[in-house]
Amino acid sequence: MAYSAKIGPSILSSDLSCLGSECVRMMECGADYLHLDVMDGHFVPNITFGHPMVESLRKSSVQEAFFDMHMMVSRPEQWVKPMAAAGANQYTFHLEATSNAGNLIKEIRESGMKVGVAIKPGTAVEELAPWANQIDMALVMTVEPGFGGQKFMEDMMPKVSWLRSQFPSLDIEVDGGVGPDTIHKCAEAGANMIVSGSAVIGNDDPRSVIALLRTVVAEAIQKRSLDR
Ligand code: DX5
Ligand code: ZN
Numbered sequence: 001m002a003y004s005a006k007i008g009p010s011i012l013s014s015d016l017s018c019l020g021s022e023c024v025r026m027m028e029c030g031a032d033y034l035h036l037d038v039m040d041g042h043f044v045p046n047i048t049f050g051h052p053m054v055e056s057l058r059k060s061s062v063q064e065a066f067f068d069m070h071m072m073v074s075r076p077e078q079w080v081k082p083m084a085a086a087g088a089n090q091y092t093f094h095l096e097a098t099s100n101a102g103n104l105i106k107e108i109r110e111s112g113m114k115v116g117v118a119i120k121p122g123t124a125v126e127e128l129a130p131w132a133n134q135i136d137m138a139l140v141m142t143v144e145p146g147f148g149g150q151k152f153m154e155d156m157m158p159k160v161s162w163l164r165s166q167f168p169s170l171d172i173e174v175d176g177g178v179g180p181d182t183i184h185k186c187a188e189a190g191a192n193m194i195v196s197g198s199a200v201i202g203n204d205d206p207r208s209v210i211a212l213l214r215t216v217v218a219e220a221i222q223k224r225s226l227d228r
Contacts, residue, residue: 125163187220190220191217
């Protein structure tokens, strides 16, 4: 089985005045990667931060961490080079935000980053399928993008199951409302990269939550490999 269980806290839920130390704290608590939410106030009704913040985080605090950039922006083409230069490792763009996904995938690769493609709840998973063999990760949103702390949409799980059945070795990420109460559904459906914001960062013991999420996903992966 090519993929493994990975947990990526969404640092949007942290005390943003201490972002550097919060990133360090999450890595020390066992995070496998960090999920960084970029919002432009246009693709989603909220704004967060851009590549200068990523550059600072990379230089100052978390030099080794894997940065998964969740680009909730209208013109994802615009930020590929700046994000690569800032030290991003993976560039996850929204399929809804581009009319030329093939070219964008190529540009991201040429800039040296891994490629992720995200779909909003209203987008059919079949739209992602043509790109799945060219990308490193598919992100199935389990809330409407824009805000942390929303309710998990269980009705997105068939998208994850379908992707897992069609692309057995693809990294599949879920994002939105994922925590100890909802992780079993995600794991059973076949997700292996787990974004969790408020459930991890809002907990007094993030280390235990991260370990729990990883265990549930790892067990589901193990079970799936035995069933094959
Ligand atoms: C929402 C973001 C998520 C969010 C997750 O648009 O993409 O990454 O921060 O936060 P929780 O886990 O609290 O839903
Ligand atoms: Zn996100």
